[in-house]
Amino acid sequence: MKRLRPSRWNAGQLLQARAASAPLPPRRPFLHQCQLRCLETETSPAETTAIPANMTSSLDGGAGGPSSSRSRISPKLSALHARLSLPKTLPLPTLARALITPSANRDHGANNKSLAVLGVSIINYHVTEYLLCKWPRLPMGVMYQALRGYVGPESLGEMARRWGAEAAHAPGPEVDPGLLQWEPTRIVPGENWGGYLTREELSGFDRRAGDLDVHNGPQKIEQWENHAFASFAQALVGAIYSHSGREAAKQFVESHILSRQLEMGTLFKFVNPLRELSLLCKREGFEAPIARLESETGRMSRTPVFLVGIYSGKEKLGEGAGSSLQMARKKAAMASLKAWYLYSPGNKVRVPSDMFKKGAAKWRAPHIDCGEVIT
């Protein structure tokens, strides 16, 4: 290995690196900026016209929530607002209200329930249209799992934690308005909503996974906590939508939720891949799939490896390697099915909500598949 000798570096090298990069802007004083933001949210005339009168009146906390004046001087709240680069039209009292879950305050005029229900609709709308345009052939079960992976309570809860939201030890009117207030108490789902399960309660859970007991809610304390943090994320999207409009909410969802990577290939589980593949080929009018042995090694040994490819006529659909011929064939069939289901028109797909932009190009309908293979 060559030794580094900084003493022998000539001055030109060192200077060059600095000259190429842009000069750093002077750092602005944080507190000054924060105060400015608070002042703007309080007295900006543009903002007062933008917010409907009933919304401003409901922003003040109710009996259990923090009052409007307290939320305006909370450094935690201002820091959260600045950290998330939220639009300036979103006032701090609304952010404070998004942090109060229904378990901490039953008063629906003061908790984040209404904002969360709105936010869930916005989030689900954007994520579903993205999934449909990006992966047009996903089976319904995988689609639900992908939806859960993007907007499930676990994902949104984790996201809210990474934003820096912290939970208060116990909810109450005296806690800092910048802290999330929640309590692991049971709320009967239909208590205040006319006996219906809300969409939030239905979308977040997977009934088959056994974590929804309709009458008792989540089972463990971690699930309660995830739901509390997730409701903050949902309520925040609802608040952005109501204060700053459709485009701001879409941008927020895209940059925080849709920007995350979800491994679609790992969500599949097959029951009878060979049968499913032959049914698929029959439905689509392809030639019947035939397994061909591409290569093999150590057939009579302890550790053989077979590489089997599945062909429809002369076209190769997929290949799989396994320690037995049957295993390799099944894996090849699963790879072929995944190749069918994971078709994507491209990395940059257009979604219907892109048409709201001014001067958007003419809409071309995406590829919509006729559905999954029924075995």
Place this chain on the structure above:
Amino acid sequence: MDMRALARPAAELLLKRTPVSIPLITTRSHKTTARTKRSLKIAPHDSFLPSRDGNASQGDHIIYNPPSSEASPFHTPFIFLPPEDPRRQAITRMRAMKGSAQGLVGLGGQTTEKLPPLMNKNEGKKARYHLTPAHMEEMRKLRAEDPLTWTVTALARKFDCSTIIVRTVAPPPKGHLEWLKAKEERRIARYGPAKLKAKAERKMRTEMMYRGEI
């Protein structure tokens, strides 16, 4: 007991001949740094070096080593692409060009004439439809009379058809499947812990395979 008594003098003899301090197998070691370095200097494998082929690109390129072991399902095969997809049109155009079909293995499947051999000889066999209603009636009769002699395999061999047809055409008499299942359960009940564990692990591996984890 007497075996150990016999072996003991032999072992003592061995111990006396080879003291512990001297290793049994002598190896040549490199006493100096220079020699060690020289002995460890091995040329890299050819696959790490840029290709000496004249056709290979001379600029910056990626060396895949080790090569990717599994084909990605995100590369859609040619026939799975919908008609309006631009990739489909591009591959069709490229295939139409003479002499370029050989280089298209990675781009939407093979178009070469020579295909690999079949995995087993019955693969892709066409249905013959050679069983008549009389055959099926006889098959049903035999199965109902004596399901132990005329098992599914025996019937398939007799009528020269697949076991799937036998299972569909001639279902077993009432209670036979339950009896077979109980027999199987009695057999499994005699398993020891090692066999039970092996069975459970086999089942777990199959499930993992269906989930694409192995």
